[in-house]
Structures are given as structure tokens and as C-alpha cells.
Amino acid sequence: MIDSKIMETTKSILKKFGNTYFSDKGTLKRNKVIEDLDAYTPMLMKALLANQLIHDTYTESIVIDDKSVEVFKLNQFIEMFTYKEYWQDSYTKFENKIGLTAGGKFIDETADVVLDFPFKDTVLKAGMTKEDQKDTDEPFLHETIAKAEIDQLLEPKIFVNATKYDQENLDGVSTDNFDDDNLIIKGNNLITLHSLTKQYNARIKMIYLDPPYNTGKNSFGYNDSFTKSAWLTFMKNRLEVAKQLLRNDGIIYIQIDTSRANSSTIQGSSMEPYLHVLLDSVFGSNNYLGTLHWKKKKQPSFLSRIAGVMEEILVYAKDESNIEKLIGGETSDTTKRVDNNSNPESTMVIGKGIKYAGPEKDLIIKAGSYKNKTMSTTYLNDVVIKNFIVQNDFQATAQFRTSQKEINKFVENRLLYITSAKSLRRFTSKDELGKGKAITDLLLDSGQNQDATLEIKSLFNGDKIFETPKPEKLLQTIINSYTKKNEIVLDFFMGSATTQAVAMKMNRRFIGIEQMDYIKTVSVERLKKVIAGEQGGISKEVNWQGGGSFVYAELMEKNQGYLKDVQHAETTKQLEDVVHRMIEGGADFDFRVDVEKVMQDPEYQAMSLADKKQLMVKVIDKNQLYYAYSDMEDRDVQELMSESDIAFNKSFYGEHDL
Structure with missing residues (x-):
């Protein structure tokens, strides 16, 4: 595991305190250790700093007023105890730390303070299978905290x-x-x-x-x-x-x-x-x-x-x-263009080359939404309809929400006609036919x-x-x-x-x-x-x-294949076989974890199958679920592909030679 030699040394020191830091089953009480470290409990600090390995690893000498002072790097030491909580929460130790930061560092690392919400610009892979969500406790990848991981994930x-x-x-x-x-x-x-x-x-x-x-x-x-x-x-x-x-x-x-x-x-x-x-x-x-x-x-x-x-x-x-x-949908039959000369008694057509047979001065039409309103002059061929007089006794329609310019265009294209009820209508143009309503x-x-x-x-x-x-x-x-x-x-x-x-x-x-x-x-x-x-x-x-x-x-699956195998393991033996294949096959794990040592840890061995699977899912590097196109430069990757696969990728990405 992480810094396993130091962890083993620390555990041996903590055991001297009896049941203070260990349960009856021998499980380390990590939260208790962290709590006492935060409080600088004198007996605990004295015991830890007395050990040469811990002293040399976690102390640093600084000069204050020409005097050398040793400083214990408490935060780094505590991180050793939080790595398992890290697997429960996220890819990064910052997953649950939404709060006070300065310059990208949280308040426990700096004296300058601002309010920061680190997930406002985050990336969430979010696999579609329910196992993805249930087993992985999906991590947020923030642009600042994990920019390199995001770039790698999305290439x-x-x-x-x-x-x-x-x-x-x-x-x-x-x-x-x-x-x-x-x-x-x-x-x-x-x-x-x-x-x-x-x-x-x-x-x-x-x-x-x-x-x-x-x-x-x-x-x-x-x-x-x-x-x-x-x-x-x-x-x-x-x-x-x-x-x-x-x-x-x-x-x-x-x-x-x-x-x-x-x-x-x-x-x-x-x-x-x-x-x-x-x-x-x-x-x-x-x-x-x-x-x-x-x-x-x-x-x-x-x-x-x-x-x-x-x-x-x-x-x-x-x-x-x-x-x-x-x-x-399809164009309604009632709006399709018809023969201009058809059914002249019920439809009097106005259009280029056709004489208008209606009233010489005023045309009464249905447009009740414009009651008692006089519309502008409209030129219909050689005949001028000076006014559209809208009378109160006609039902409301919306026939005159069209501009004068549009009406003139309809006339030029022979699209206007007057019904037997003297209501002005227009045909559908050729451009509109086939487009639908x-x-x-x-x-x-x-x-x-x-x-x-x-x-x-x-x-x-x-x-x-x-x-x-x-x-x-x-x-x-x-x-x-x-x-x-x-x-x-x-x-x-x-x-x-x-x-x-x-x-x-x-x-x-x-x-x-x-x-x-x-x-x-x-x-x-x-x-x-x-x-x-x-x-x-x-x-x-x-x-x-x-x-x-x-x-x-x-x-092309990389860790994705291993991920599915872990999720589908039904026995501890099957899970162990998958993990050994991952180790031998060069699967990508989070850099903080030595998986072989994890499997040897008594705490891991005492876990249920479900918990073991959950932990193994979490240690798999989710940024390496699939092989990147740039990986094709690697001969080892090319050996996993057929010649047809290689050629297809070059064709798809427009590359002739890698």
C-alpha cells in the first residue's frame, strides 16, 4: 500500500497504546488516529517523533531568526491514514472539500482564504450501466485539480x-x-x-x-x-x-x-x-x-x-x-395549389393575366380580428381594390397579419384567390410544397x-x-x-x-x-x-x-474490460483471478496504490466479496478505460489490433501514417 514501510512502522508504535487505536478485531481506528494527530496529543506525537524513520520522513528544518526549527509535516502524515477513505469518495482527495481555498490550495494548506466550489466546471464520465454508478462511486474530475486526467480521458x-x-x-x-x-x-x-x-x-x-x-x-x-x-x-x-x-x-x-x-x-x-x-x-x-x-x-x-x-x-x-x-407533417390538401381556372363560381382567382371578376371598388372579406378597420390599398393586376372593408358581422380570422409587401408578392406569383364567400385566401407556393405545415x-x-x-x-x-x-x-x-x-x-x-x-x-x-x-x-x-x-x-x-x-x-477496451470482469466476479476466487490478470496484463491502476500489497493486507482479506470488488473497481484508473488513438504508435498496442483495425482508424481520423 501507500508508504507501506512507514505505515507498518506507525502501526507498531500505535499498538503500544493498547486498544486506543485498534479494535478488538485488530482493525486500525483511523478516525481516532487522525483526531489525536489533529489535536497534537502529546504522548502520541512524542512516540511518533521518537522513531527515526518517521522523524526523517516527516520533519523539515527551517530557519527562524537564525535559529533552526524542526517542523512536523502533519498534513502529509495524515494523508497516509486517509487513503482508504479516499477510495470511498473520489479520484482525488479533494472530492468532498468544497470550501475555503486560496491559489488552488485549501485553507489547511495556506493562510490566504477565498470561497471556492471546485466542481463547477467538472467532468463526470458516468457509465450507463447501473454497476458503473453503484460500484464506482463516480468521481468528479475538476478542470483545475485533474486537468491532465480530463485531457487524457477525452482524447x-x-x-x-x-x-x-x-x-x-x-x-x-x-x-x-x-x-x-x-x-x-x-x-x-x-x-x-x-x-x-x-x-x-x-x-x-x-x-x-x-x-x-x-x-x-x-x-x-x-x-x-x-x-x-x-x-x-x-x-x-x-x-x-x-x-x-x-x-x-x-x-x-x-x-x-x-x-x-x-x-x-x-x-x-x-x-x-x-x-x-x-x-x-x-x-x-x-x-x-x-x-x-x-x-x-x-x-x-x-x-x-x-x-x-x-x-x-x-x-x-x-x-x-x-x-x-x-x-x-404532410401538406394539407386544403392548402395545395390548384388550377387557377377550376371551379370559377366558388373560387375567383386573382393572378397575373387573369381578369378580376369581383367588386370594382370594395371587397368584403372575413377578418373579424380587424373589425371596422380599413386595410391598405392592394394592387391586384390592373384592378385596384382601394380598401378591404371589414364588417362587424363576419367571423374573426387572421387573414391580414401579412404585410403589404408579402401580399404584393403573392399577387405576382398568382397565389391569391377569393372564395365564393368573398374571403381572401392564398395557394401554397412551389417552394412550400413538400415542406409541410x-x-x-x-x-x-x-x-x-x-x-x-x-x-x-x-x-x-x-x-x-x-x-x-x-x-x-x-x-x-x-x-x-x-x-x-x-x-x-x-x-x-x-x-x-x-x-x-x-x-x-x-x-x-x-x-x-x-x-x-x-x-x-x-x-x-x-x-x-x-x-x-x-x-x-x-x-x-x-x-x-x-x-x-x-x-x-x-x-477499444483497455481497463473497461477488466472493470466489467471485476463487476461480474461471483466468487472471491474469480475476483482474485481477474486481479492477477490485471497485474500480469499491465492494467493501469491509480499511481497511489500497490495492488499486490493491497491483496496481502489482512484488512483486505477480511473484507466481504462485495467490498473487495468495490475497492478493486476504485483502484482501476478510469482515465484508461479505452485505448487512445495516440497509443497506436506503440507496437505493443498494434499487436493487439488486426491490420484491418489499424487501417480503419487511419481512415477514420484521416491519417495515412502514424
């Missing part, structure tokens, strides 16, 4: 097992080339997003996210139980890099539950208001476009005080000034949860192999609202791959990221069925006949 990573799927290769074929195809990646989404920045920076048109709602339920294997602050940090880290990947005219949609969480959990309430504030911070409140309300179920659940049937989708732009109109904030006809469940069951022989899918109709509405063919849609909480399946059927490009192992059994398998031409979801509506392709790749 581009190596991809392995790159496989291309298309109609000719439904079972997949290994590929050594990345030609900007659709992309599915298995790995931690924060780390993966940073690996995409070189290839996809400012290229994504739309991001759709259905993140963990933080319900506290830990459903379907993934972690869904954070404190509010941890969840917000978790989201903030990912949203910041997501914004970087968006085009300047890009949009992000984030879906969130509005129901109150189970009161027995620490969450207690929906994360929606917190998320809204966070998005204002990351994207800017001026880039908030609105909130969509989606009806997720036909029948409400009465398990909570207010039975909820809605979820919200927050919509933000990267830069609102670059955003085009958001549209909804404006999206509304209430999505009632965009599928529901039960539709999504049926879609999954129909794809997988009646089995509900994924618990919380979204319906294809909902994703069709969202993707159709702001993307065109071949534009890229990103979803880094991919789940069952609904976003990617719909994007493929709508001829959009896509990127999906998922850490959970079901990416292979659910997500990839679903997309293979889409390529083969499955007819569920929106397939018939869009006349989907199959086709398309995508590349699947995985981040």
Missing part, C-alpha cells in the same frame, strides 16, 4: 471490430475503410463524442436525445439513478460537446418526463425544469425555440398524485438566427408508447426485448421537422435504435452511440432488419423497400 480513442452492414452483407463484413457511412459505436457516449469531433465537428444537422430520466428505477440494466447535481453534470458534459458537433443551423431535441418520480427515491421530482435551465446555460436562452408536448399513452397511470400522459421535448438551436421554419407544440398523433412496444415485438418474434422504446411515428415527426435527405441525425442515447431506423427509412444519415451490450442483440439487429426491408413502424407510409448501410465499431 480520441481507437476503434476496433469495424463491420459494415448492407443488403449484400446482412451478416456484416469486416471493413478497413471509413467512407463517411452511417455509424454505430459501442462505448461510453461522453468519450465517444469527443472521438467524433475531428470527423464531425459542425456537421450534424439534428440531435435527438432520449436520456435517462433519473427516475431512480434503474430499469432494463442501465443506470437511471443519480443525485440531481450528478445528473446535471452528466448531461452538461455531453451537451457541451454535442453543441460543438452541431452545424451553425443545427437543432437539438431532448425528451424528458414531466411526472413526479417515485417519492421513495432521492430524485423526487421531474428533471425537466433543471434540464431547461441547464440548456439555457449551454445553448443560451435566446436559442430556445420551444417545447413540444407528446402524448405518450392513451390511458393515464394513477400511481402518482397527478396522472401523467405527456412528455416534453425541449428544442434548442445552436444559433437561432440561422434556423429555418420547423415544419410538421408548421409543427405544433402538441404532438397527439405521433405514436404512443404502446405503439413502440408493438413495433419492437413485431421485429423480434413477439418478445419485448427492450423496455422503453419510442414509436417510429414520433421520430418521423421530429426528423421531418427540420432535416432533408442525406443530412446527419445524431442520437447518443441510442437504446433500441428507433432514431436510426427512422432516419434510414427517411433517407437521412445517422450516428448512434450506445454503451450497453444490447447494442448487438437489439440495436444492430433492428437496423439489419430495416436494411432487409421490414414493414413495421413507418415503412408502409414512406414506401420503404429496404436498402441502406451502416458501419458498426467499438471503442
Whole structure:
């Protein structure tokens, strides 16, 4: 362990005090030792400083008024007793020290004092598995305290097992080339997003996210139980890099539950208001476009005080000034352009080259919101309608919220007509045809949860192999609202791959990221069925006949593989085998720990299996979960990769030679 020789020497001194510093079972009372050290208990200090090794290691001579004075470095000595508490709390000994600091040092290290909150700019890796959160006690990596660790954690990573799927290769074929195809990646989404920045920076048109709602339920294997602050940090880290990947005219949609969480959990309430504030911070409140309300179920659940049937989708732009109109479904038949000469009795058309057959002076129209108001003169071909006289006995509409300039343009383009009721209308222009009508904030006809469940069951022989899918109709509405063919849609909480399946059927490009192992059994398998031409979801509506392709790749595991093996160990023997493999295989551990000595420590040996696993998870260096792309310069790393893997990475990162 840390400074084991000094620790052994110290323990031998402490044992002389009988049961003062040791329990009946022989366990060191660390808190008692620290308490007495802080109090400079005379007998304890005298005994410690009498030992030559401790004296030489922890004292320093300084000169005051020409006199040499020995100073005991108490803080450094106490650190030796806090290292196990360190494993319970964080990567760094500063995890719980939010308080008074000066120059990056806490008050016990300096006389200058300021108030400091060291996690305001932190990074939270936050693995998606519930074991990640339960067993690792996720560390915060602060920009100042652990800047080097953050840089290391987020640098581009190596991809392995790159496989291309298309109609000719439904079972997949290994590929050594990345030609900007659709992309599915298995790995931690924060780390993966940073690996995409070189290839996809400012290229994504739309991001759709259905993140963990933080319900506290830990459903379907993934972690869904954070404190509010941890969840917000978790989201903030990912949203910041997501914004970087968006085009300047890009949009992000984030879906969130509005129901109150189970009161027995620490969450207690929906994360929606917190998320809204966070998005204002990351994207800017001026880039908030609105909130969509989606009806997720036909029948409400009465398990909570207010039975909820809605979820919200927050919509933000990267830069609102670059955003085009958001549209909804197909263009309504009542607004499509018609033949100007059709049905002249009910529709009198005004347009270039067509004589106006209406009143010569005044035109009575329906526009009750402008009662008793005279509109400006409008020129319709060679006929002048001097005034639109709005009378009281007509129903209110909003026909004249269009400027004179726009009305003149409609006339020039032969888009205006007058109904038999003498109400002014206009046709849809060619540019507007196919774009659809404006999206509304209430999505009632965009599928529901039960539709999504049926879609999954129909794809997988009646089995509900994924618990919380979204319906294809909902994703069709969202993707159709702001993307065109071949534009890229990103979803880094991919789940069952609904976003990617719909994007493929709508001829959009896509990127999906998922850490959970079901990416292979659910997500990839679903997309293979889409390529083969499955007819569920929106397939018939869009006349989907199959086709398309995508590349699947995985981040190359380093400590991540060992981490999973430790978590899945079911006996002490299995755990010991994993730890020995880590030692022999060169796994990266925190530099403060000698793992071999940890295993020999009687305190460790007396631990339960669960506690041993927890400790081993904590000593694994989390900054080394995956191999960095720069590691490919190491021949030992290249020996772990196939030639195809090496070539694919060079192709993906645009490098020809390392």
C-alpha cells in the first residue's frame, strides 16, 4: 500500500497504546488516529517523533531568526491514514472539500482564504450501466485539480471490430475503410463524442436525445439513478460537446418526463425544469425555440398524485438566427395549389393575366380580428381594390397579419384567390410544397408508447426485448421537422435504435452511440432488419423497400474490460483471478496504490466479496478505460489490433501514417 514501510512502522508504535487505536478485531481506528494527530496529543506525537524513520520522513528544518526549527509535516502524515477513505469518495482527495481555498490550495494548506466550489466546471464520465454508478462511486474530475486526467480521458480513442452492414452483407463484413457511412459505436457516449469531433465537428444537422430520466428505477440494466447535481453534470458534459458537433443551423431535441418520480427515491421530482435551465446555460436562452408536448399513452397511470400522459421535448438551436421554419407533417390538401381556372363560381382567382371578376371598388372579406378597420390599398393586376372593408358581422380570422409587401408578392406569383364567400385566401407556393405545415407544440398523433412496444415485438418474434422504446411515428415527426435527405441525425442515447431506423427509412444519415451490450442483440439487429426491408413502424407510409448501410465499431477496451470482469466476479476466487490478470496484463491502476500489497493486507482479506470488488473497481484508473488513438504508435498496442483495425482508424481520423 501507500508508504507501506512507514505505515507498518506507525502501526507498531500505535499498538503500544493498547486498544486506543485498534479494535478488538485488530482493525486500525483511523478516525481516532487522525483526531489525536489533529489535536497534537502529546504522548502520541512524542512516540511518533521518537522513531527515526518517521522523524526523517516527516520533519523539515527551517530557519527562524537564525535559529533552526524542526517542523512536523502533519498534513502529509495524515494523508497516509486517509487513503482508504479516499477510495470511498473520489479520484482525488479533494472530492468532498468544497470550501475555503486560496491559489488552488485549501485553507489547511495556506493562510490566504477565498470561497471556492471546485466542481463547477467538472467532468463526470458516468457509465450507463447501473454497476458503473453503484460500484464506482463516480468521481468528479475538476478542470483545475485533474486537468491532465480530463485531457487524457477525452482524447480520441481507437476503434476496433469495424463491420459494415448492407443488403449484400446482412451478416456484416469486416471493413478497413471509413467512407463517411452511417455509424454505430459501442462505448461510453461522453468519450465517444469527443472521438467524433475531428470527423464531425459542425456537421450534424439534428440531435435527438432520449436520456435517462433519473427516475431512480434503474430499469432494463442501465443506470437511471443519480443525485440531481450528478445528473446535471452528466448531461452538461455531453451537451457541451454535442453543441460543438452541431452545424451553425443545427437543432437539438431532448425528451424528458414531466411526472413526479417515485417519492421513495432521492430524485423526487421531474428533471425537466433543471434540464431547461441547464440548456439555457449551454445553448443560451435566446436559442430556445420551444417545447413540444407528446402524448405518450392513451390511458393515464394513477400511481402518482397527478396522472401523467405527456412528455416534453425541449428544442434548442445552436444559433437561432440561422434556423429555418420547423415544419410538421404532410401538406394539407386544403392548402395545395390548384388550377387557377377550376371551379370559377366558388373560387375567383386573382393572378397575373387573369381578369378580376369581383367588386370594382370594395371587397368584403372575413377578418373579424380587424373589425371596422380599413386595410391598405392592394394592387391586384390592373384592378385596384382601394380598401378591404371589414364588417362587424363576419367571423374573426387572421387573414391580414401579412404585410403589404408579402401580399404584393403573392399577387405576382398568382397565389391569391377569393372564395365564393368573398374571403381572401392564398395557394401554397412551389417552394412550400413538400415542406409541410408548421409543427405544433402538441404532438397527439405521433405514436404512443404502446405503439413502440408493438413495433419492437413485431421485429423480434413477439418478445419485448427492450423496455422503453419510442414509436417510429414520433421520430418521423421530429426528423421531418427540420432535416432533408442525406443530412446527419445524431442520437447518443441510442437504446433500441428507433432514431436510426427512422432516419434510414427517411433517407437521412445517422450516428448512434450506445454503451450497453444490447447494442448487438437489439440495436444492430433492428437496423439489419430495416436494411432487409421490414414493414413495421413507418415503412408502409414512406414506401420503404429496404436498402441502406451502416458501419458498426467499438471503442477499444483497455481497463473497461477488466472493470466489467471485476463487476461480474461471483466468487472471491474469480475476483482474485481477474486481479492477477490485471497485474500480469499491465492494467493501469491509480499511481497511489500497490495492488499486490493491497491483496496481502489482512484488512483486505477480511473484507466481504462485495467490498473487495468495490475497492478493486476504485483502484482501476478510469482515465484508461479505452485505448487512445495516440497509443497506436506503440507496437505493443498494434499487436493487439488486426491490420484491418489499424487501417480503419487511419481512415477514420484521416491519417495515412502514424
